[in-house]
Amino acid sequence: MKQKILLLLAILALASASAVQADDGYRLWLKHDRITDRTYLRECSRQFGNVMITGESSVLRTAHDEFIAGLESMTGMEVTEVRAPEGRGTIIAGTFGSSPLVASLLSDVQPGITGEEGYIIRSFRQGRRNITVVASEGERGVLYGIFHLLRIIESESPLDNLTITEKPATKLRLLNHWDNLDGTVERGYAGASIWNWHLLPDYIHPRYRDYARANASIGINGTVITNVNANALVLTYQYLLKVAALAEVMRPYGIKVYLTARFSSPREIGGLTTADPLDPEVINWWKEKVAEIYTLIPDFGGFLVKANSEGQPGPQNYGRSHADGANMLAGAVAPFGGVVMWRAFVYDNNVPVDRAKQAYNEFVPLDGTFRDNVLIQVKNGPVDFQPREPFHPLFGAMPGTPLMPEFQVTQEYLGCATHLVFLAPLFSETLASDTYAAGPGSKVSGVIDGTLHGYTLTGMAGVSNIGSERNWTGHLFGQANWYAFGRLAWNPALSPEQIASEWIRMTITHDPAIEEGIAGMMLSSRETAVNYMTPLGLHHIMAEGHHWGPGPWVERGRPDWTSVYYHKADTVGIGFDRTKNGSGAVSQYFPPLDSIFNDPRSCPENLLLWFHHLPWYHVMKSGRTLWDEMCIKYQEGVDSAEDYLTYWESLEGKIDGEQFGHVRQMLSIQAKEARWWKDACLTYFQTFSRMPFPDGVEQPLHNLEYYRGLRFHYVPGI
Numbered sequence: 001m002k003q004k005i006l007l008l009l010a011i012l013a014l015a016s017a018s019a020v021q022a023d024d025g026y027r028l029w030l031k032h033d034r035i036t037d038r039t040y041l042r043e044c045s046r047q048f049g050n051v052m053i054t055g056e057s058s059v060l061r062t063a064h065d066e067f068i069a070g071l072e073s074m075t076g077m078e079v080t081e082v083r084a085p086e087g088r089g090t091i092i093a094g095t096f097g098s099s100p101l102v103a104s105l106l107s108d109v110q111p112g113i114t115g116e117e118g119y120i121i122r123s124f125r126q127g128r129r130n131i132t133v134v135a136s137e138g139e140r141g142v143l144y145g146i147f148h149l150l151r152i153i154e155s156e157s158p159l160d161n162l163t164i165t166e167k168p169a170t171k172l173r174l175l176n177h178w179d180n181l182d183g184t185v186e187r188g189y190a191g192a193s194i195w196n197w198h199l200l201p202d203y204i205h206p207r208y209r210d211y212a213r214a215n216a217s218i219g220i221n222g223t224v225i226t227n228v229n230a231n232a233l234v235l236t237y238q239y240l241l242k243v244a245a246l247a248e249v250m251r252p253y254g255i256k257v258y259l260t261a262r263f264s265s266p267r268e269i270g271g272l273t274t275a276d277p278l279d280p281e282v283i284n285w286w287k288e289k290v291a292e293i294y295t296l297i298p299d300f301g302g303f304l305v306k307a308n309s310e311g312q313p314g315p316q317n318y319g320r321s322h323a324d325g326a327n328m329l330a331g332a333v334a335p336f337g338g339v340v341m342w343r344a345f346v347y348d349n350n351v352p353v354d355r356a357k358q359a360y361n362e363f364v365p366l367d368g369t370f371r372d373n374v375l376i377q378v379k380n381g382p383v384d385f386q387p388r389e390p391f392h393p394l395f396g397a398m399p400g401t402p403l404m405p406e407f408q409v410t411q412e413y414l415g416c417a418t419h420l421v422f423l424a425p426l427f428s429e430t431l432a433s434d435t436y437a438a439g440p441g442s443k444v445s446g447v448i449d450g451t452l453h454g455y456t457l458t459g460m461a462g463v464s465n466i467g468s469e470r471n472w473t474g475h476l477f478g479q480a481n482w483y484a485f486g487r488l489a490w491n492p493a494l495s496p497e498q499i500a501s502e503w504i505r506m507t508i509t510h511d512p513a514i515e516e517g518i519a520g521m522m523l524s525s526r527e528t529a530v531n532y533m534t535p536l537g538l539h540h541i542m543a544e545g546h547h548w549g550p551g552p553w554v555e556r557g558r559p560d561w562t563s564v565y566y567h568k569a570d571t572v573g574i575g576f577d578r579t580k581n582g583s584g585a586v587s588q589y590f591p592p593l594d595s596i597f598n599d600p601r602s603c604p605e606n607l608l609l610w611f612h613h614l615p616w617y618h619v620m621k622s623g624r625t626l627w628d629e630m631c632i633k634y635q636e637g638v639d640s641a642e643d644y645l646t647y648w649e650s651l652e653g654k655i656d657g658e659q660f661g662h663v664r665q666m667l668s669i670q671a672k673e674a675r676w677w678k679d680a681c682l683t684y685f686q687t688f689s690r691m692p693f694p695d696g697v698e699q700p701l702h703n704l705e706y707y708r709g710l711r712f713h714y715v716p717g718i
């Protein structure tokens, strides 16, 4: 009997060990599951049986631990740590400065090739030995190189004759958290903030380390942990201790911590009567505060500031300029090597004729007046993270001031966390746009990486979509947007195709046919969302406040927060006239773009209603009327969303069951909401066009009153 029970227990143990682990998404793209291809496994053991990753710093120790843990997990090998190349294959990693072996193996590499964060990965044979070297001038470069090598292994790519040289295009690659100290996240759809301010600094949640690790694996080197709608409390000693505890967790992964600075802090927590940036007491208060921060966090990155925008205090409250405000803070952090990222997302209380013009109008005159350690952080488009906007006209227009783009990884205007919208195509569209600032070929990416105007300080920011949900981002495919942001901040020229492929292979499957199917869905998903939400250059027609569903009828309140301000539909036509005869926003672009945008015949049709108010009968390139074209675009969006669901359902049993079930439900919601968007928008716009729906466009499920009457409570993210 006893023997029988023992046997049963053994079988049960075996059964549970061999059962496929359901994937709850926590491991992100760093799953490091066991590779099953025997040939590849043999290759791994030929190359990496021995490991020599030297260096005492915490970052190099991280590189060492990550490589060994990742390799052992993926291959089941037990690696041997050696002091010199041994056996059939050895991996050697380190900095040129700290490892004489690395320096001698790569003696042909000129100083400056990798810099502190770039790296070289080379594999070659030395006699009968396979050698792989991962080398950099800096420790972070070694860590990034190790993560690159793990990525190669995880996607089962060839390991021999590697000759990789990488260097990031931008210096500051930062996530921006709009996380509040009360645990909520503005525009966050993946649960509460991951920072548990109440338990910090004494309780360090394991998630903090995993967060740092995930970011480092894609080259992100900094995080602004608090909301730009800032709370001065975070600058008090009590909270700085908590920030310091987080910084400590991030440090071994090469990640610096930054804070948002509430401009009125000297008054709110400093006991001063003013926050005037030119007031000596204010200047001194910030200097002392910054010194306190650096005592606690020696590698503190600096401040991100939203000032004089949407009710936030700023220098203009005291009759001072954005430059006065930014330079005062920059002066305080400069002695410690810190930076100030000053946001250009500004619009004041006097509603402008065209909000899209305001940042340009305010910042271009200040070009060249900012201190060296200030960057102006500019949203990708001139309004606000819409499904499609033209690139922001500030890019290219401030040659004397480093500009860093701000992308929104969280999907405030793109279905929150429920819709599958892969954002790499959106980010790349901006980065690849030609500003013509210095003639043709002056891409936004050239502004950002500093090559166009010779900026030495460069960066890219992404508003995080991370929360405390088990899978981090709410929607499994939200992880792909986090991943894409990191990869593009490192290399803005990477194609969305490559990013999607890397992510799918590490997160979902290596099956080439399924990879192709999922990539097809991801790569078309942004256009699909544009189609069912805001086709042909429409923008800002979502519901009030939460920005989730459709709300083209929103007309109450501050005009530039309403939908009617943006679409301007009437019985004649629709669209915002930003031509030279209208708001003149086209003139903020360099020639010939100003003329291209100014003329409806040359304006790209996907931006037509951004720049033009056109009659419903306007003839489009397809030969259809504007009305018909708009209807058909909405229908195409709905059809594609439904196709995604149908395709995904065909994957049942072919991919992880938990991933399958989770995404199937999300896609089903997305298909339903795509139809809601189409029906609500078309029934509303039809009251102006008074034209029937063209063939192929399905009749709305309900009438306009129904859609207008829908009310939602407690939508997340506000």
Ligand code: GCV
Residues within 6 Å of the ligand: 178, 186, 187, 228, 229, 306, 310, 345, 384, 412
């Ligand atoms: C953090 C939009 C969003 C706000 C956000 C603001 C900004 O208006 O709706 O939630 O505030 O942009 O970027 O500052």
